[in-house]
Amino acid sequence: MIPANYIGSEEARAAWQVISHGRLSGFLGGELRGGPQVVRLENLWAEKFHVKHAIACNSATSGLLASCMACGMNREMTSPWEVLVPSFTMSATAAVPKFLGARLAFGDCDPVYFQLDDHLWLDWPTRLRGFDAVIVTNLFGHPANLRTIKRLCDNEGVYLIEDNAQGILAKEGSSYAGTVGDIGVFSLNVHKSIHAGEGGMCVTDDAGLAERLRRCINHGELAGAADVGLNLRMTEYTAAIAIEQLAKLERITALNIEQARAISHIARRWEWLTPPAERRGASHVYYCWAAKADRRALDRDLLVKALAAEGYPFVAGYADPLYRLPAFGQAAAKCPVAERLHDEEMVLFENTLYWLSSKQLMGLEDALIKINHHIKRLQTP
Numbered sequence: 001m002i003p004a005n006y007i008g009s010e011e012a013r014a015a016w017q018v019i020s021h022g023r024l025s026g027f028l029g030g031e032l033r034g035g036p037q038v039v040r041l042e043n044l045w046a047e048k049f050h051v052k053h054a055i056a057c058n059s060a061t062s063g064l065l066a067s068c069m070a071c072g073m074n075r076e077m078t079s080p081w082e083v084l085v086p087s088f089t090m091s092a093t094a095a096v097p098k099f100l101g102a103r104l105a106f107g108d109c110d111p112v113y114f115q116l117d118d119h120l121w122l123d124w125p126t127r128l129r130g131f132d133a134v135i136v137t138n139l140f141g142h143p144a145n146l147r148t149i150k151r152l153c154d155n156e157g158v159y160l161i162e163d164n165a166q167g168i169l170a171k172e173g174s175s176y177a178g179t180v181g182d183i184g185v186f187s188l189n190v191h192k193s194i195h196a197g198e199g200g201m202c203v204t205d206d207a208g209l210a211e212r213l214r215r216c217i218n219h220g221e222l223a224g225a226a227d228v229g230l231n232l233r234m235t236e237y238t239a240a241i242a243i244e245q246l247a248k249l250e251r252i253t254a255l256n257i258e259q260a261r262a263i264s265h266i267a268r269r270w271e272w273l274t275p276p277a278e279r280r281g282a283s284h285v286y287y288c289w290a291a292k293a294d295r296r297a298l299d300r301d302l303l304v305k306a307l308a309a310e311g312y313p314f315v316a317g318y319a320d321p322l323y324r325l326p327a328f329g330q331a332a333a334k335c336p337v338a339e340r341l342h343d344e345e346m347v348l349f350e351n352t353l354y355w356l357s358s359k360q361l362m363g364l365e366d367a368l369i370k371i372n373h374h375i376k377r378l379q380t381p
């Protein structure tokens, strides 16, 4: 399978131009803005996503850290922040508030779209009361139920931070994912649909949060800020590459969506495989193609092995529900949907990472026909 690669001569030229000038970073400790490439990327990003402020940093993890700090979370709080995070997400979503000394509550995900569970909202006022922040992930490129979550957070005076590392260009109604919460965080790491090796971007419409984000990213203490900042800064050549990638974003996303839909079209034929769903009013950009295998019909792990034997690198599950990881120390937590998805049902294709030719798509169709033929042997004992 060919690894997807949209880094080309445009990125090489842009990076070389920066390198040939010799000024690889334009930041000075304590200043709010970086060098010309970083400033240009931030301006283009703000324009593209219709936000007032875009603040570049060196990873989404750094962006989440700066976001939590900008909202007021820090290790010296007399009473730790209470933060609701999804259990089914990449670890950075929860690692950052944990690192800042917050107490975490892990939310389960819904069994259809795999986002932080809407049913939580039914008795929401009691659930959210006492929380200081919710960090929600737009997982696999599908937006969480952002409007509802934002409204409920606003009712209770709770910050909403969107971990939009996987959801660039996804939409919730007419808004881009990442722009509904108080702050949204994007990733430009090598696995994402556009990337610069590493990199991140925070967006917000709130001028106060924007300034605090900038101070967290670049040693605000030097400019007299009440809290210390860090060095989470983006280099000039990273920004130059990211500018070229941003120009390709629509095209790359359209190809990712087309490929995922082609896989769904093939998978839909089999009642034992449910392709990813798209909520009404939301648009999915298919960072990953995440389907569900019917446990009653066949053993998910054997299905993934059979697909691998045919040359298709599907993955069993996504990530262990985070509370199971020793670092979070909450082994007693329980999110039955996330556990069932990860342990028994989810079949995942890292859609952004591969280019499938039409011949390979036809081959996938044949592989599934073959698997169906042998389905009795793949049945759960």
Ligand SMILES: Cc1ncc(COP(=O)(O)O)c(C=O)c1O
Pocket: 058, 059, 060, 061, 062, 089, 090, 092, 093, 137, 163, 165, 166, 186, 187, 188, 189, 191, 199, 200
């Ligand atoms: C949902 C999610 N959040 C955060 C991150 C962290 O991104 P970065 O590697 O840019 O720090 C990732 C990276 O894969 C992610 O998928």
